[in-house]
Amino acid sequence: MVTATDATTAPRLSIRNASKTFGRVRVLHEVALDVLPGEIHGLVGQNGSGKSTLIKLLSGVYAPDAGADVRIDGAAVPMPASARELQKHGIAFVHQDLGLDLDASVVQNVRIGHYEAGRFTRRIRWRAEATHAARALATLGATSINPYATVRTLRHAERASVAIARALQGIALGTGLIVLDESTQSLPRDILRELYAQVRAIAASGTSVLMVSHRLDEILALCSKVTVLEDGRATVVGESTEGLSEADLTRLILGKSASAYLGGQSLKTESARRGKEALAALELAGSGLKGASFQVFAGEVVGVIGTSDSAYDVLPYVLAGSLSASEGALRIDGVELALRSLTPATVTRSGLCLVPGSRLGQGLAADMTALENLTLPRLHAKGGRFALRRGWQLSEFADAIRSLGLSPPSPDLRLGAFSGGNQQKLLLAKWLGNKPRVLVVHEPTQAVDVGARQQILLELRRQASQGVAVLVSSLETTDLATVCDRVLVMQDGRVVHELTDADVEPHTIIDAVYTGISSEIAHATA
Template sequence: MSESNSPYLLSMSGITKRYGGVRALEDVSFDTKRGSIHALLGENGAGKSTLIKILSGVVQPDSGTIKIDGDVVNFANPQEANDLGVSCIFQELSLLPDLTVADNIGITRPPHNKLGLIDYRAQRQIAEEALARVGGENIDPMATVSSLSLSRRQMVEIAKALARNPKILILDEATSALTAADVEKVFSMLHRLRDEGMAIIYISHRMPEIAELADTCTVYRNGSKVETFANGTKSDSAVVEMMIGREYSSVYPAKSTSSVASEPILEVENLSWNNELNNINLEMRPGEIVGLGGLDGQGQRQLQLGLFGTLIGSTGSVKVNGTAVKLNSPKMAKSDDIGIALVPEDRKYEGLMLSMTVRENLSFAAVEKMSRLGIVDSHAEEEAIDEMVKLLKIKADGIDGPVGALSGGNQQKVVIGKWLMTKPRIILLNDPTRGIDVGTKQEIYQLLQKLAAQGCAILLYSTDYDELIGCCDRVLVMYDGRIVRTLAGDDLNETNLVSAALNLPDQVAAQPEQNKKQGVSS
């Protein structure tokens, strides 16, 4: 009989899950109420993803009980979970890139006409309504998913989940790929859904998001529940200490004090491409960490791709160590004479071969350096991989297992390690800490400072302003395919980053009160 008087819409108790000898969850409980946003916190590998995979029917627990509305439920597959009102948005997108947006949104429950055929007009209407619900009215439901940016694809993923009309909505790092404008739309939507009585389970490593959204928080560590508490009752430092199990120190290490070389290692002059890059000029010196700021989609990604030799038809000149180079391909960019490496935006589609092993992924980009006469020196390969695993503290159940089985943070370490094995002098990083936990972020920040101290020049694009301020010596802010402002020293702060991202004149940012009187709006 249903326990209709239960205060919880969802109750999970005694949940245990092991993969071989690895404990993913051990006797874990979790409860959440209707009309609530409940945040799950913890490092990668803490058990959060396993918990929601169990709740969404992707995997089955070894033991434990799940109740929805007081009734015990068992999900053999995701469809059964969907049928009982559980819908999950995973960090890794589940969209089919060659199908339309409408096809993807309606794929699990397409509407049918009287003949039993798919009613495409009704399917398009469902897609339009779902997109409008998440603030994606400007997304064409008939566009193929492959034609959309990563941020737009993430909005489609959220719309797809809402089209199922769930009563429990789970979001796993669902905003990590979104632009700032889309994040605001999603936050408004989540507040509205909560007020309508939906139970929302929210996983994020971005503490400001948790502070803004969550009503309740639960922390997990090493497969066990640590504590549940009301949001706002504990400091960020206290929460992080619960997550990592040790005293929390400053997120950002001290910036490298090594003297920066006077001669640039990279000089770019008038780099342009397809009206998306417009006369880019920049210099970088060994030992510098230079940031790329600005709103998402202002040419930062194209700039890095251009420097890595993937943009056909770009114009302008590039010099490395004073010598003019023509970057026609990634192979040329990573060559010994140039030494450029790119850690891309999307580790799943651009950085890794998920079905291949950790070993194969790590050695892939540097295989030529470990080969003689076309034959890989297995001893040299083994030594290089072992060194990289230790340097980056990659946690894997053996390097001969598939890289897709690793946590998001460890996958990102493999992407970084793959390119470090090429011994680069210039490293391009595109949002390298997106969707990873605070402990792994700290390790990556420390690595960047170590690489800079060793003489690498690093070009870091990040959508996190705190990250740019904490890591970079100076930040180049881009707007409409141009570098509109360079910030360093005391000028490198959030106010200036935001105003420059909006391409406001310096005096507008410096004199807000005067601007208000003159009717200038930001």
């Protein structure tokens, strides 16, 4: 175990002997962790490493095994802690989905749980509450947010500000601890600079931050120290991030380098465009597209990227017939299809399959088993959901285990029993089962750990090696540089630039995307 501590400063948060057992299985093993005052401390690890369990112990969702000791500024926090105890000790949380009511106002979201009713009428004084909300937002520099605005009308960065302001309600600035639990996962990268500035300001005041994230670049950019969990154990504790690269941190998380994880294989083909044209987009217009045209050839992986208003993230759904477009056509294996009459069923029959970006919102059913989710697109053709024989389903599940390392290898478990990374693998395998000639994927590694990321990217490359045309729409420049033969850059609904060969590198992709746009936004984590 690698350990680094600062003996000169008493910790703001001290965790000792934190363990958790479910039945006969211990999922957390005597974890110890210190976060110093004013420190931004990263917590990383693969899916299933114990990060979520540790955060749920700290937030009072789970009761730890006997012997756990959690302290804030030396004062013991009873476990499991109630909301009142957490507030008393100055511990607040901002979770992955931000936990906002989109149809309520900013003031309602910020002040919920903190309303001050009139002394005699017991009615909420909304003008006073709006003042409190505005003051909380002002501490983050978010003075332009109207307290009376509906949260749904706010930009992503403004919504994050509302969630953080609410979390800070019970903390005197300069004291306490705020836990960011995958809070940046759903936020577009081009607006993260605002959030990062707020996190740095919080820490500069003396309030501590414990940051859980899969985004290694932001961990290295924001955190002064990092702790790594693996199989429920803290294998690296309080390691300084100074001088660490993403490759270094990847090695600490995986225990081996990314290249070793891939068995030394290159993810790039020696030459792109090895086969015939598999997909052509012809002047696509509508749903934010304004004349987008491009080709993808059999056997290559092509990336698509752009700013949040470029429609790069709309393109996959237009191609799949899920979003309407007013003009243009697709050509799939030489067959031209007008966009006006396109439906998802038509596209799928033509050989194009979409792996959507939201695995739970659009891709998988939470109340179904892994086997049902995996084989759902082919049930009708195979005889229906209630067919007595399911040998073909089990065969597909075995293929997913073999090709993607799907775990646990239990087909009848409900989806919730699988980690986020394994749910993402299941979603990819679900559509690979259709044997597509064109595979379109949107943010394929969103909110997955390093190991799952490598397996997913390797599978996309393997599909290309078998002649499939793969289109990857993503803001993850490292992913695109790792797996793509070409990268298409979109602006204002059109493809405006193409990167090939040596230009397909993270820094050249970023430069191409943000040409003419503030370099500060382009390099949000700098």
